[in-house]
Amino acid sequence: MSNSDELFNRAQAVIPNGIYGHYGGAHLRHSPNFFESSAGSRFTDVDGNTFIDWMCAYGPMILGYNHPVVEQAAARQAAKGGTVSLASPVMVQLAETLVELVQGAEWALFGKNGADATGLAVMVSKAATGRRKIIKIDGGYHGTAPWMQAQGSPGTTANDQESVITIAWNDLEALKSVVAADGPDIACFISSPYHHPVFASNVLPADGYWTSAAQLCAEAGILTILDDVRTGFRIDLAGSHAAYGFQPDLMCFGKAIANGHPISALLGTDSVRHGAEATFYTGTQFFNAVPMAAALATLGELQAIDAASVITNLGDRLNKGLIDVAASHGHDLAVSGVPGMPFYQINGDHGHDVLKQWVTECGRLGAYFLDFHNNFVSAAHTNTDLDETWAIADKAFGLLPA
Ligand SMILES: Cc1ncc(COP(=O)(O)O)c(C=O)c1O
Structure with a gap:
């Protein structure tokens, strides 16, 4: 059993629902439940997997973890x-x-x-x-x-x-x-x-x-x-x-x-x-x-650093890149909200199954998104994060059933 699963089992014994509130759904999404460390735009879970974090703790992280x-x-x-x-x-x-x-x-x-x-x-x-x-x-x-x-x-x-x-x-x-x-x-x-x-x-x-x-x-x-x-x-x-x-x-x-x-x-x-x-x-x-x-x-x-402009610009680039990657696999990725807080949907994806699977695969490959909530861009995200995320997104679409 992974460290994350073991901790979650222990949590369920002493914490109602194991993990509650807005952090509570992670185990349902086959994503990690517990972090070990964080720095800049990334966190590492208790099993040693590192993720480019496009949730930014649901918003608080704006300059990078441990700034x-x-x-x-x-x-x-x-x-x-x-x-x-x-x-x-x-x-x-x-x-x-x-x-x-x-x-x-x-x-x-x-x-x-x-x-x-x-x-x-x-x-x-x-x-x-x-x-x-x-x-x-x-x-x-x-x-x-x-x-x-x-x-x-x-x-x-x-x-x-x-x-x-x-x-x-x-x-x-x-x-x-x-x-x-x-x-x-x-x-x-x-x-x-x-x-x-x-x-x-x-x-x-x-x-x-x-x-x-x-x-x-x-x-x-x-x-x-x-x-x-x-x-x-x-x-x-x-x-x-x-x-x-x-x-x-x-x-x-x-x-x-x-x-x-x-x-x-x-x-x-x-x-x-x-x-x-x-x-x-x-x-x-x-x-x-x-x-x-x-x-x-x-x-x-x-x-x-004029962070709002930096974030809007990075968000724009992230979203355009993801739209292109999706299109190359025949998917029409729709982005709503402001560029620095993108909410993703796939047009024609009734039930959100394709998006859910794509987000899950992105997580397995090291880019942490959510499918049901807006995501967040920070001023700490880098060009390397963008390149790696687009590559992960591409691979993740490729893993979905045709
Ligand atoms: C728009 C908005 N208002 C208020 C809140 C409540 O903030 P908190 O969870 O810190 O109490 C949130 C939390 O997500 C929010 O998104």
């Missing part, structure tokens, strides 16, 4: 202290940096996970407006708090989602009608900058969607919350709203903000600062200075 500048900054802060009885100067520096970097941001609060930021954003919007309802996009993901989950999810009750109104992505008419029906009761409209569901095409905003949506909300006194947790810093370093031409009241970041160190941020404009000041929200580890130092170093590096 020296980030790790040194974290180690320097760790030597001074992490969670101490007082806040750290680095918290102020990080807030100043984000306010400077992110379009329209005038203050920042910190948490650990993306859901801390999205959950706090909604509380702030309710505190600022005195209203109780939330508009969200059908299939949009904001974390695992009960209100964020689909109706009927185990562990939630109907009450948890009672104040959530769900509308389809890119549907301005739907937004108009819920605003017309319920406007004075609605605190906020929360959405990612584009629609990136699992198991379905990712869909960019229609021309003018965001400007109209933000305007419609502003006219009705509804706050706009941008959930940039997954997309943050891969589309535009000033926030994805800078790319799509609108200004949210609240902006949520997580994942890539500290290149894998645990920290998230809620940023806001001064018009909602009173809501942030009134809301009690905290956590034992929220003030830990080590991830804050890592975030400062990450943001500095992202700016220094």
Whole structure:
């Protein structure tokens, strides 16, 4: 038995489902379950197999695993202290940096996970407006708090989602009608900058969607919350709203903000600062200075290399190369989403069986993709990674049954 299988058996005895949450499906995909080490664009599993990682830990890895500048900054802060009885100067520096970097941001609060930021954003919007309802996009993901989950999810009750109104992505008419029906009761409209569901095409905003949506909300006194947790810093370093031409009241970041160190941020404009000041929200580890130092170093590096452009360019090349490879085997590979976060499908592949098999073969040969979720490109991926990945992709298509 492989080390990975042995660990998974042990895990099943002491951890519900063995591995839970979004990491839980790996064993179903015949891919490794446990890593031993990671560096740059690659990780090595507990059986000694190394993979070019096109999932980037589901987004946090943006500069490369074990990036020296980030790790040194974290180690320097760790030597001074992490969670101490007082806040750290680095918290102020990080807030100043984000306010400077992110379009329209005038203050920042910190948490650990993306859901801390999205959950706090909604509380702030309710505190600022005195209203109780939330508009969200059908299939949009904001974390695992009960209100964020689909109706009927185990562990939630109907009450948890009672104040959530769900509308389809890119549907301005739907937004108009819920605003017309319920406007004075609605605190906020929360959405990612584009629609990136699992198991379905990712869909960019229609021309003018965001400007109209933000305007419609502003006219009705509804706050706009941008959930940039997954997309943050891969589309535009000033926030994805800078790319799509609108200004949210609240902006949520997580994942890539500290290149894998645990920290998230809620940023806001001064018009909602009173809501942030009134809301009690905290956590034992929220003030830990080590991830804050890592975030400062990450943001500095992202700016220094213009990471969003690097990632978009690399993603473009990766995707074009894969489309060509697929075509040479008679497959029509469709890529949706932004170039640096590609979601792959094969046209005509009903049931996704061909894609699933191709992704599995790519994994066996050393390129780690997912078939049901968008993939991620980092600034650490290299031309060698691209060449090796295209060669692996070619071989993998060749191994599929005709
Ligand atoms: C768009 C979006 N929002 C929020 C979250 C929640 O972040 P976390 O899992 O760090 O709580 C995620 C996580 O995947 C996400 O993709």
